[in-house]
Amino acid sequence: MKTTYLAALTLACLASTNSHAAADMAGTQAPGYYRMMLGNFEVTVLNDGTMDLPVDQLLNQDPKTTLTQLKQVHASSPLETSDNAFLINTGKKLVLIDAGAGANVPTLGGMLKNLAAAGYSPEQVDEIYITHMHPDHVGGLIKDGKAVFPNAIIRADKAEVGYWLSESEMAKAPEAKQGYFKAAMAALAPYQAAGKIKPFSGETALMDGISAEPAHGHTPGHSTYKVTSEGQTLMVLGDLMHVAAVQFAHPDVTIKFDSDNVAAEAQRQTIFKQIAESGVIMSATHLQFPALGYLNADGNGYRWVPVNYQRMR
Numbered sequence: 001m002k003t004t005y006l007a008a009l010t011l012a013c014l015a016s017t018n019s020h021a022a023a024d025m026a027g028t029q030a031p032g033y034y035r036m037m038l039g040n041f042e043v044t045v046l047n048d049g050t051m052d053l054p055v056d057q058l059l060n061q062d063p064k065t066t067l068t069q070l071k072q073v074h075a076s077s078p079l080e081t082s083d084n085a086f087l088i089n090t091g092k093k094l095v096l097i098d099a100g101a102g103a104n105v106p107t108l109g110g111m112l113k114n115l116a117a118a119g120y121s122p123e124q125v126d127e128i129y130i131t132h133m134h135p136d137h138v139g140g141l142i143k144d145g146k147a148v149f150p151n152a153i154i155r156a157d158k159a160e161v162g163y164w165l166s167e168s169e170m171a172k173a174p175e176a177k178q179g180y181f182k183a184a185m186a187a188l189a190p191y192q193a194a195g196k197i198k199p200f201s202g203e204t205a206l207m208d209g210i211s212a213e214p215a216h217g218h219t220p221g222h223s224t225y226k227v228t229s230e231g232q233t234l235m236v237l238g239d240l241m242h243v244a245a246v247q248f249a250h251p252d253v254t255i256k257f258d259s260d261n262v263a264a265e266a267q268r269q270t271i272f273k274q275i276a277e278s279g280v281i282m283s284a285t286h287l288q289f290p291a292l293g294y295l296n297a298d299g300n301g302y303r304w305v306p307v308n309y310q311r312m313r
Helices: 002-016 064-069 110-118 137-143 158-164 169-172 175-193 261-278
Strands: 033-036 043-051 079-089 094-097 127-129 153-155 206-208 210-214 222-230 232-236 281-283 293-298 301-306
Touching: 033 110, 033 222, 043 110, 043 137, 043 222, 127 206, 137 175, 153 222, 158 169, 158 175, 169 175, 232 261, 261 293
Parallel strands: 094 127, 127 153, 232 281
Antiparallel strands: 033 043, 043 079, 079 094, 206 210, 210 222, 222 232, 281 293, 293 301
């Protein structure tokens, strides 16, 4: 009887030990922000989310070629693609480059949450520089029709403002594209009413250390932004490229989102060459988060080298 009792007790103890419940899976990603110093400027990349793009159907080349190129980097189509915004703290001003999609794309719209996770509030943003006015870049300017960034001045190229905020241009556009105009008009409306849209024309110094550079082609007034502090430079390229797995090695490949494929390719070829030769850091809206790195020349194309992870110091 004693032996039977001890055996039963031992089994009960073992059962108790082995019945420890497995930890629940978190089911969520970490907050989408990444921070680095650029000279004396603090740069924070803010992820707005990702979207699945059928890039084999969007790139202007044989879909089979695209699928082969994606496979070479262990990717496929549809390709999960990041949407990023960039927060620059100069020590004097807080500048946001692009504003994410807001409610325009169901899987995007996380920029504000990540702005808060990074330690900032929309009220602190002084200026917002827009690369171009596609919905995934300006939708985050508003929420329920009201300005999300009440104290910010909006800067964008005069050609971009004149095109997307024009009723006559919208009337001339194909019906499928008119939604882009409507989204831009809605996103900019509260800032326009408050007199807070200040266009620039072409290459313009916007403040000490940040300048706009024309890169028209993807849209009529598409701009890139050059951020420089203490001899270090970051180029923010907007939608100069979309599919890193293809367009770094093959910068001649264009995408159906471009309003002028020829001009967009020429801008990409020129700016990629400049970045590779100068060795500056670059980023782009649809590079996979955290989207910071270098370009090295590689044959007729380029090789992407992500920045080395660094602690803040």
